[in-house]
């Protein structure tokens with residue numbers, strides 16, 4: 001039995017020609033998870049990195065997650081494959097997001113075990129796109145996120161123009177400090193390979209608690 005056949009989770013959405021995908025990351029509390037899942041969002045993200053203030057497994061309701069008809073991504077930072085696979089099965093995850101120093105071989109091993117992989121790339125002043133070619137065959141998406149003191153959820157944006165030279169076949173989500181005030185510019189943003197956006201700390205009332213009204217307004221503005 002493959003990993004995917006053991007998990008009844010909706011598939012990871014493909015890029016859409018008509019509108020950008022939206023991933024809301026860093027959810028933690030069951031009532032808030034339900035409220036965000038009722039919005040027209042494409043992917044929900046849950047943090048399984050113990051150092052994060054959004055570390056979710058102790059608060060999450062696994063039965064609720066397994067039933068949700070939305071793609072669910074578990075975010076891990078340099079975690080062991082065994083823990084990742086066990087967590088994915090327990091929570092019914094659709095895919096895993098690797099947000100540390102994982103290698104292309106790490107991504108390949110999980111993808112070949114039936115778990116689609118989103119590989120996060122930390123972007124600083126420069127972006128070495130050439131090194132990503134080794135990852136591309138094993139990743140469903142890249143997530144370009146701003147490098148910072150924490151592995152993720154830093155709340156700051158990077159220079160998106162660094163992606164103007166992107167030429168790999170793997171689509172990506174843009175992340176890093178995207179907030180309500182970005183809706184209009186994101187709506188017009190055209191970059192090669194860009195499939196959508198990943199939002200997190202700038203839509204929070206507290207760590208892991210999303211502001212549903214702020215998200216709804218952002219989605220309305222983003223999609224028109």
Ligand SMILES: O=C(O)c1ccccc1NCC(=O)[C@H](O)[C@H](O)COP(=O)(O)O
Nearest residue numbers: 025052151152153154155176177200201
């Ligand atoms: O959000 C976290 O606390 C986090 C911790 C460790 C690894 C990854 C983490 N977040 C992953 C994400 O996909 C975030 O959405 C991404 O870093 C952007 O966050 P933000 O800058 O707050 O919008």
